[in-house]
Amino acid sequence: xxxxxxxxxxxxxxxxxxxxxxxxxxxxxxxxxxxxxxxxxxxxxxxxxxxxxxxxxxxxxxxxxxxxxxxxxxxxxxxxxxxxxxxxxxxxxxxxxxxxxxxxxxxxxxxxxxxxxxxxxxxxxxxxxxxxxxxxxxxxxxxxxxxxxxxxxxxxxxxxxxxxxxxxxxxxxxxxxxxxxxxxxxxxxxxxxxxxxxxxxxxxxxxxxxxxxxxxxxxxxxxxxxxxxxxxxxxxxxxxxxxxxxxxxxxxxxxxxxxxxxxxxxxxxxxxxxxxxxxxxxxxxxxxxxxxxxxxxxxxxxxxxxxxxxxxxxxxxxxxxxxxxxxxxxxxxxxxx
Numbered sequence: 001x002x003x004x005x006x007x008x009x010x011x012x013x014x015x016x017x018x019x020x021x022x023x024x025x026x027x028x029x030x031x032x033x034x035x036x037x038x039x040x041x042x043x044x045x046x047x048x049x050x051x052x053x054x055x056x057x058x059x060x061x062x063x064x065x066x067x068x069x070x071x072x073x074x075x076x077x078x079x080x081x082x083x084x085x086x087x088x089x090x091x092x093x094x095x096x097x098x099x100x101x102x103x104x105x106x107x108x109x110x111x112x113x114x115x116x117x118x119x120x121x122x123x124x125x126x127x128x129x130x131x132x133x134x135x136x137x138x139x140x141x142x143x144x145x146x147x148x149x150x151x152x153x154x155x156x157x158x159x160x161x162x163x164x165x166x167x168x169x170x171x172x173x174x175x176x177x178x179x180x181x182x183x184x185x186x187x188x189x190x191x192x193x194x195x196x197x198x199x200x201x202x203x204x205x206x207x208x209x210x211x212x213x214x215x216x217x218x219x220x221x222x223x224x225x226x227x228x229x230x231x232x233x234x235x236x237x238x239x240x241x242x243x244x245x246x247x248x249x250x251x252x253x254x255x256x257x258x259x260x261x262x263x264x265x266x267x268x269x270x271x272x273x274x275x276x277x278x279x280x281x282x283x284x285x286x287x288x289x290x291x292x293x294x295x296x297x298x299x300x301x302x303x304x305x306x307x308x309x310x311x312x313x314x315x316x317x318x319x320x321x322x323x324x325x326x327x328x329x330x331x332x333x334x335x336x337x
Contacts (some may be wrong), residue, residue, distance in 0.1 A: 025054065028087050028088065031084065036280065039137075049112065053095075053128070060083070067193030068196040070316070076188045076196075085135040085191075088129070095122075154181060166247050166252060168256065174247055183219065185215060186212065186214050188211070194207045209303050212299070213297075213300045214300045216296055217320070219295050220250070221323050223241070223251075250289055255279075290324075
């Protein structure tokens with residue numbers, strides 16, 4: 001494994017962070033390749049599977065490095081291994097999610113259960129989880145415990161999904177679900193970044209909670225993309241939540257607005273799908289979601305401790321919520337952050 005040398009470089013320069021994330025991507029690909037080297041995958045070209053499993057934006061890894069540099073001079077070997085472990089866990093969760101949701105695409109490629117079969121996809125995901133925990137274990141008990149706790153939250157969130165409702169007071173349960181499914185991974189990225197910078201336990205805890213809020217804001221942004229974009233641009237299935245009857249916050253907000261206008265059809269009624277899609281993608285819904293995202297960003301800022309490099313925290317927010325840039329006053333009636 002090659003750890004990029006950044007001595008003398010400004011830690012938040014694109015070149016420095018990109019080099020460190022590239023190191024994670026290379027290590028991730030190596031570990032994924034080793035993981036499935038002796039697995040008889042029922043596919044014509046296993047390199048395509050490796051590309052899909054080790055690809056992506058590695059946003060959680062980037063977040064980890066940004067936080068680590070914000071609070072000190074990080075141990076780059078620790079940070080790299082921690083980021084690899086986190087990315088492995090995230091990728092495994094996506095494989096499981098695609099099976100549960102019946103999604104056909106992921107990262108611009110056929111989902112693993114479509115490229116191979118469902119049983120193979122489940123077992124490959126489980127292998128990635130095992131490698132994630134083994135990687136974290138080499139770093140010591142605290143990072144391993146953090147990863148295990150994150151995995152438990154991912155599973156709990158998925159188990160809660162069938163209980164989500166479309167009722168008037170469902171917002172808190174929808175946000176709790178999204179925090180478990182998405183916020184937990186970002187919270188752990190913040191926490192592991194703090195560990196890499198040798199921060200104390202109290203500071204790690206505060207950063208974890210700050211990261212969970214930012215992860216929820218990221219999920220709301222992703223939910224907006226799901227009702228505004230298409231599968232080609234997303235690299236994954238479009239409209240999967242509506243198809244599966246899952247009330248994301250934009251969909252729930254749109255459904256409640258239609259109910260206020262006298263709509264009496266159930267959210268699961270196929271005849272309501274087009275109206276719900278239109279309302280969820282409307283500028284009204286976008287403005288409502290943007291207000292909630294802005295409020296979450298303020299919570300992120302209020303929870304975060306004083307950093308040695310405060311600019312790094314703002315860069316972290318901007319990096320995680322970069323997709324909000326497309327929802328600007330030019331096309332949606334409000335300003336970018």
